[in-house]
Amino acid sequence: MTMLRSRLGIMMFLQFFIWGGWFVTLGTFLGSNLSASGGQIGMAFSTQSWGAIIAPFIIGLIADRYFNAERLLGVLHLAGAGLLFALYRSDDFTAFYPLVLLYMILYMPTLALVNAVSFRQMTDPAREFARIRVWGTIGWIIAGLVISFVFSWDSGASIEAGALRYTFLMSAIASLLLGLYSFTLPATPPRAERGSQLRDVLGLDALKLLRDRHYAIFFVASILICIPLAFYYQNANPFLADIGMTNPTGKMTLGQLSEVLFMLLLPLFIKRFGIKLTLLVGMLAWSLRYLLFAFGDADGVAFMLLVGIALHGVCYDFFFVSGQIYTDARAGEHVKSSAQGMITLATYGVGMLIGFQVAGWITEHFANAGATDWQSIWLFPSLFALGVLVLFALLFKDRQGSGVSTDR
Structure with missing residues (x-):
């Protein structure tokens, strides 16, 4: 073994x-x-x-x-x-x-x-x-x-x-x-029946989850929060290199190290504080990290940039991973796999597609004559994530208040 x-x-x-x-x-x-x-x-x-x-x-x-x-x-x-x-x-x-x-x-x-x-x-x-x-x-x-x-x-x-x-x-x-x-x-032969319906393959049965108002709110928030996520993937490395940070790619691995740490803490946090607060902390971390990027630099306040990078574990685990856990709990037994496929398609597919387009437009708008206004670029996703957080806090309800809801 x-x-x-x-x-x-x-x-x-x-x-x-x-x-x-x-x-x-x-x-x-x-x-x-x-x-x-x-x-x-x-x-x-x-x-x-x-x-x-x-x-x-x-x-x-x-x-x-x-x-x-x-x-x-x-x-x-x-x-x-x-x-x-x-x-x-x-x-x-x-x-x-x-x-x-x-x-x-x-x-x-x-x-x-x-x-x-x-x-x-x-x-x-x-x-x-x-x-x-x-x-x-x-x-x-x-x-x-x-x-x-x-x-x-x-x-x-x-x-x-x-x-x-x-x-x-x-x-x-x-x-x-x-x-x-x-x-x-090791050999991993196919398992699916060749006659399986297309709706089973694409997970369309999981769309019934959207009839639940609170899951639908979470679903839309997941797509919207992908816009700030796209800014990180697209702009973080060029930003760090442009402002003169040495070895930016190596230092960005702090994000993956924190991802491992917060992955271990996530189950304890959900159990203690509930899924809604967990998701809100994840969204708040997105807003905070971009605020740190907006006002940090590679010289006197480089620590702000490093903290922003290290927040990746909170940003990703507390929203996207906890969202997968919430989706699994809300889905019926026969659509659990389909539900995961649906939320992945919505976030990494539709959400990120929109996010990269928006990040491209905003970046191009604030890049003039070879100079890039990085502060304005980073303030946009920071305020956007904060807006999603406020709407989510007002509209979403965690039915059990602690742990993950399982009632349907």
């Missing part, structure tokens, strides 16, 4: 090393090396959302019916390695965009595939999965540390010299390794 867990841990490590190896620095690379506008950078980040929207079709209509999960995982990562290499060689945004769009359409389904391979080998997923999934977070952290502290690709002169291009080459090599490694993983 220990050997199997190690093999699955290696899979998770590579899966998220690949993503963290280029996605964090994408905005900096596009702005500095391909002269992309704010709108174009938003388009590039939006490919994640298009991938999330299309992923259920690939998994539900293909993987769950016809192919072993580990084999499809291998094929997608081998194809991804070729696309990442092509991105490494791209010289302008016109050539770059279709390649990154196709790559994310292939990559996003692999997130579900690595989970499927893992869960099928476990006897007690609730106890075992966290020990395996944490290696994915470690992979993301290591990728950031390699970029900043081993190769220094994200430091001033290196950025100007185009060194961030090598992040795609590094990720391509890791994708090639995972593609080949996937074929050695």
Whole structure:
């Protein structure tokens, strides 16, 4: 069992090393090396959302019916390695965009595939999965540390010299390794019946949850809070690099470290204070972190930036992870999986798609003559998150007041 867990841990490590190896620095690379506008950078980040929207079709209509999960995982990562290499060689945004769009359409389904391979080998997923999934977070952290502290690709002169291009080459090599490694993983044959209805595959039965007024309020808030989330993914690394913070990508791994810590604290917080307060704390953390970004700088008050980065664990875990827990509790037994698919599609698909577009427009609006008004850029998502928080506090009701509601 220990050997199997190690093999699955290696899979998770590579899966998220690949993503963290280029996605964090994408905005900096596009702005500095391909002269992309704010709108174009938003388009590039939006490919994640298009991938999330299309992923259920690939998994539900293909993987769950016809192919072993580990084999499809291998094929997608081998194809991804070729696309990442092509991105490494791209010289302008016109050539770059279709390649990154196709790559994310292939990559996003692999997130579900690595989970499927893992869960099928476990006897007690609730106890075992966290020990395996944490290696994915470690992979993301290591990728950031390699970029900043081993190769220094994200430091001033290196950025100007185009060194961030090598992040795609590094990720391509890791994708090639995972593609080949996937074929050695335990067999994970399809389980779904080939005659399953499309509504089952896409989780449409879970839409009945929206008849509950309070769940519908949570659902809309989840989509809206993705707008501030998109600002972090799209702008944090370019912002830190632009104001002169050294090794910004490595320092951003503080966010993943805090994510692990607050993931452990989350169940205790929900049990003690209830789901509503947990969600409100998550939204407040989004507003606070952007306020810290707006008034912090790389010199005298750099601690404000580091605190803002470290708040990522509260921002993400206390809203998005607790939201998944709340969704699971509200869903009936027969639509639990569909409900998770629905909320994931709404947030990483629709919500992030809107968020990246808004972040692109706002960033472009406050970038004039080569100078970027970062304070105004960060104040927008800070105030937006605060507005969502106020509306949610007024309209949402946690029926039990403590723990997670289960009455339907």
